Each structure stands twice: as structure tokens, then as C-alpha cells.
Amino acid sequence: MSTNSPVFVNRTLNMKKINYIGLDMDHTLVRYKTENFEQLAYASMCQKLVNDLSYPKQIANLKFNFNRAIRGLVIDKVRGNILKLSRHAAIRESYHGTRPINFSEQKKIYKSTYIDLSDPDYDPVDTSFSYSFATLFAQLVDLKDDELRDSLPDYGQIAADLIFVLDAAHRDGTIKNQVAEDLDHYIIKDPELVEGLERYKKHGKKIFVVTNSEYHYTKLLMDYAIQPFLKDSSSWSELFEFVVTLASKPRFFTDRLPFLKITSDEGTMINANGIETGGIYQGGCADIITKNLKLSPEEILYIGDHIYGDIVRLKKDCAWRTALVVEEIEEEIHNSQNALSLVEQIDQLMEEKRPIETKIDSLISDQIINEHKSHEQEIKELIHTVSAIDTKIGPLIKKQRACFNPYWGEVFRTGIEESYFAYQVDRFACIYMGKLSDLLALSPRTYFRSNKKPLSHEIKLFT
Ligand SMILES: [Mg+2]
Structure with missing residues (x-):
């Protein structure tokens, strides 16, 4: 039996007003054993x-390190760097390949600390599907700088080649065939999730699927992860109001593409004018769904794990409500709990330090105003006390960071600031959760109320 975690609320969402629930499939409806x-x-x-693009054979011996990337990083394809940004898109941590870049080097590379994310040189690590890409890119940058200097193309071309081979591996069945051979190794079975979906359906919620995966892969995963646990329906296509495959999100939310209806198990298709109950489709767009079903956008909740493809574009161009699945959240909360006593010790030392710094400033001011040097000895002693406190804080910060990812630290923070990923979640997801079944474990009549978040001027900083 899986345990459920809370659902977190950014914007008030009354589930009683939600009549249609749209689900992404990969990493949302169907969970993966991600690593x-x-x-x-x-x-x-x-x-x-190696085989298709004639890269040196030794690349086949590289080892995958799952911890090398976290969600929300940004890949600078041209310079071979991987960046972690703050909520204002300022670079806070960076690696060249797998080598950390220090602050002075970073200042030399980037004229501004702020990154323009619309620049095509940057690629975000938006989903856990990008971990392998980011990891391999970093390793190839290392090789390009060193032993394979002459046999690898430039960083930008390496990134382009990686996108090409990853797309090809999805398209030509390389990945799908392996998954099909050992589904248990890659896919999580969650009977409670199916039970939850059926309970929501009984409450009158109409559930549909919009996935970028193609029909045969969708069928493979549905047959494995959904079909065996159905109690009220005879097949997964009956459980859902309709299923849309190969949806080309985020274009699905912005463009007006036509639907094709899949009419057989083999995937044959005909043109479709609109959406019908029980239908399985390919392509299409959100606009037709909203208009065809005569819905108000606010009565549709869409749940996905891809911050950009599922959530950001949707929120900008389509008024459906949004929920984000962040599979890292459970571990992040667990790690934060482990780090709690360290954070308390750091806060306490900061509290000790603050009045001493204020005292130093006032003594220096007094010397400037009254043109004397009589506080020099006291100032010297106070500065010494501050640096003694800093000597204690430094290792504590290191220990606190070590509670999280060894290379990148927290997913939701960079130092005390929010990470860019945290900003996107806060800005674009009405609610977020570790897994879909966390939502389904709650009543379909839940009223999610957002908390009042204090603004800087509402926090009493100095007591
Ligand atoms: Mg997905």
C-alpha cells in the first residue's frame, strides 16, 4: 500500500466546480521507476x-549518474554549461561539463548574472525525462575539453546530436521495445490510483487523457498499469471520457490542430469533427475540447508533470486550471526535515551576528561624524566575534546542503532564494503534489484554499 502525501495549494481551487479532469500520461497517470x-x-x-553518428566507441562505456541533474536546471548548449537559476533567472550555481564553475569564472563567462530564457542557446531540464540528456551532455563536454578534443563536434552540435538521438530512440521503438520487454522494471503499478479515478468518476467527474505519447505506447502502458485494476469499467478506454494521443503539447494548448479518431487496436485513423465519449484520438487541441463540450475553461483541471509543456504554456494561453506532479517533492520534504536542526543552528547564529554588525556600523558612523578613532579597539574585537560566528556558520551551511542533491542542493531553493523551478511552480500551478494518487486520495469535493503568503514588508525582520 502506497502512502499519500499532502496536496499543496498556490491558488484556491474548488474541486466541486471542476467537472472535467485532464491527465497527462507519462509520469502523471502512469508513474515510472525514473532512475x-x-x-x-x-x-x-x-x-x-556511436552507431548512427559515428561518435568514438568509448562513449558506449560512459556510466550514468542519476544525481547529476535535477529539475529546473538550464543547459547552456553553446558554452557547455549547466546552470541553476534563482526565481529571477539569475545564475546561482553552474558547472562546465561536470566541473563546478566558481563565481569569478562565472562573471567572466556571463556578462550578466541574469539569463534570458527565450534565448535558443538555453534548454531547460523541464521533466525527469531530461536527466539522462543533461548527464550525458555534461560528460561529453568533459571529453570534448580533454581526451576527445579533436573527435567530438562543438558543444552546440553535441547538444543537437543528443536531441536527435533521443528523439530517434523514442520514435524508432528503441526505448519502447525495451520497456515492453520488462514493464515491471520501468513502470509502477498503483491499484489505488485506479480506485481513486473510479471514485472520482462516481462523483460525476469526467476524466480524459492528453498525452504526447503515440497510440501504441499509450495502449501498452494503459494495458499494464490501468487495465488490471479496473472494477467499474471493462476497459481503460471506458474509464476515460476520451483519450488524446500524440497531442504535441504545448502546441495542443495554443494552436488549432484537428483531431484524428483512432478506430482500431492497430491504430488506423479517420478524420474527426469533434470529440465523442469513449473515443481515442490523435492530435487535436484544447480549444476544440472546450468549445465542443460547451465547457467554461474554469471547470477543467489539467494535471501534468512537465512544467513547460503541461503547465506554463497552458496557463499563458488557455484558461484551464492546472495541477503539477512533482515526483521529487516527497524526497525534498524528507531532506528538509533532516536538515531542520542545521537550519535552526544557522538561524540562531545569524541572530547572534545581526546586532553585532549593527553595533559595528554605529561605532564606525560615530567615528566618522565626530571625527575620532576612540572605538577602534572595540570595533576590532566585534569584527573578530563576527568572523568567529562565520567560521561556525560555514560548515553548517555545507552540512545542510549535503542533505540534498550532492551536486545541486535543493530543487526548490538556491541558498535562501527560491529556485527558478520553484518560481514556475508557484506562478503557474494552481496546486501541486508528489503523485496523482495524492490528489485522488482526497475527496472529489475538496476545497483547496491557498495560504496567505507574507510579502517582505509583512515579515517582521528585526525584533
Ligand atoms: Mg508527462
Whole structure:
């Protein structure tokens, strides 16, 4: 039996007003054993680089390190760097390949600390499907700088080649066939999730699926992860109001693309004018769904794990409500709990330090105003006390950070600031959770109320 975690609320959402619930499939409706899957994607890319793009054979011996990337990082394809940004898109941590870049080097590379994310040189690590990509890119940058200097293309071309081989591995069945051979190794079965969906359906919620995966892969995963646990329906296509495959999100939310109806198990298709109950489709767009079903956008909740493809574009161009699945959240909360006593010790030392710094400033001011030097000895002693406190804080910060990802620290923070990923979640997801079944474990009549978040001027900083 899986345990459920809370659902977190950014914007008030009354589930009683939600009549349609749209679900992304990969990592949302169907959960993956992410490390295993990314290992497979990584191996497939290595193999294709060598076989199809004539990369040196030793690339096939590279080892995948699941911890090398976290969600929300940004890849600078041209300079071979991977960046972690603050909520204002300022670079806070960076690596060149797998080597950390220090602050002075970073200042030399980037004229501004702030990154323009609309620049095509940057690629975000938006989903856990990007971990293998980011990891392999960093390793290839290392090789390009060193032993394979002459046999690898420039960083930008390496990134382009990686995108090409990853797409090819998805398209030509390299990845799908391996998943199909050992579904248990890659996919999590969650009977409670199916039970939850059926309970929501009984409450009158109409549930539909919009996935970028193609029909045969969708069917493979649905047959494995949904079908065996159905109690009220005879097949997964009956459970859902309709299923849309190969949806080309985020274009699905912005463009007006036509639907094709899939009419057989083999995937044959005909043109479809609109959406019908029980239908399985390919392509299409959100606009037709909203208009065809005569819905108000606010009565549709869409749940996905891709911060950009599922959530950001949707929120900008389509008024459906949004929920984000962040599979890292459970571990992040667990790690934060482990780090709690360290954070308290750091806060306490900061509290000790603050009045001493204020005292130093006032003594220096007094010397400036009254043109004397009589506080020099006291100032010297106070500065010494501050640096003694800093000597204690430094290792505590290191220990606190070590509670999280060894290379990147927290997913939701960078130092005391929010990470860019945290900003996107806060800005674009009405609610967020570790897994879909966390939502389904709650009543379909839940009223999610957002908390009042204090603004800087509402926090009493100095007591
Ligand atoms: Mg997904």
C-alpha cells in the first residue's frame, strides 16, 4: 500500500466546480521507476551516438549518474554549461561539463548574472525525462575539453546530436521495445490510483487523457498499469471520457490542430469533427475540447508533470486550471526535515551576528561624524566575534546542503532564494503534489484554499 502525501495549494481551487479532469500520461497517470527509465534512455543515446553518428566507441562505456541533474536546471548548449537559476533567472550555481564553475569564472563567462530564457542557446531540464540528456551532455563536454578534443563536434552540435538521438530512440521503438520487454522494471503499478479515478468518476467527474505519447505506447502502458485494476469499467478506454494521443503539447494548448479518431487496436485513423465519449484520438487541441463540450475553461483541471509543456504554456494561453506532479517533492520534504536542526543552528547564529554588525556600523558612523578613532579597539574585537560566528556558520551551511542533491542542493531553493523551478511552480500551478494518487486520495469535493503568503514588508525582520 502506497502512502499519500499532502496536496499543496498556490491558488484556491474548488474541486466541486471542476467537472472535467485532464491527465497527462507519462509520469502523471502512469508513474515510472525514473532512475531505471533514464538509465535506459541514457544507454540508448550512447549507443545511437556511436552507431548512427559515428561518435568514438568509448562513449558506449560512459556510466550514468542519476544525481547529476535535477529539475529546473538550464543547459547552456553553446558554452557547455549547466546552470541553476534563482526565481529571477539569475545564475546561482553552474558547472562546465561536470566541473563546478566558481563565481569569478562565472562573471567572466556571463556578462550578466541574469539569463534570458527565450534565448535558443538555453534548454531547460523541464521533466525527469531530461536527466539522462543533461548527464550525458555534461560528460561529453568533459571529453570534448580533454581526451576527445579533436573527435567530438562543438558543444552546440553535441547538444543537437543528443536531441536527435533521443528523439530517434523514442520514435524508432528503441526505448519502447525495451520497456515492453520488462514493464515491471520501468513502470509502477498503483491499484489505488485506479480506485481513486473510479471514485472520482462516481462523483460525476469526467476524466480524459492528453498525452504526447503515440497510440501504441499509450495502449501498452494503459494495458499494464490501468487495465488490471479496473472494477467499474471493462476497459481503460471506458474509464476515460476520451483519450488524446500524440497531442504535441504545448502546441495542443495554443494552436488549432484537428483531431484524428483512432478506430482500431492497430491504430488506423479517420478524420474527426469533434470529440465523442469513449473515443481515442490523435492530435487535436484544447480549444476544440472546450468549445465542443460547451465547457467554461474554469471547470477543467489539467494535471501534468512537465512544467513547460503541461503547465506554463497552458496557463499563458488557455484558461484551464492546472495541477503539477512533482515526483521529487516527497524526497525534498524528507531532506528538509533532516536538515531542520542545521537550519535552526544557522538561524540562531545569524541572530547572534545581526546586532553585532549593527553595533559595528554605529561605532564606525560615530567615528566618522565626530571625527575620532576612540572605538577602534572595540570595533576590532566585534569584527573578530563576527568572523568567529562565520567560521561556525560555514560548515553548517555545507552540512545542510549535503542533505540534498550532492551536486545541486535543493530543487526548490538556491541558498535562501527560491529556485527558478520553484518560481514556475508557484506562478503557474494552481496546486501541486508528489503523485496523482495524492490528489485522488482526497475527496472529489475538496476545497483547496491557498495560504496567505507574507510579502517582505509583512515579515517582521528585526525584533
Ligand atoms: Mg508527462
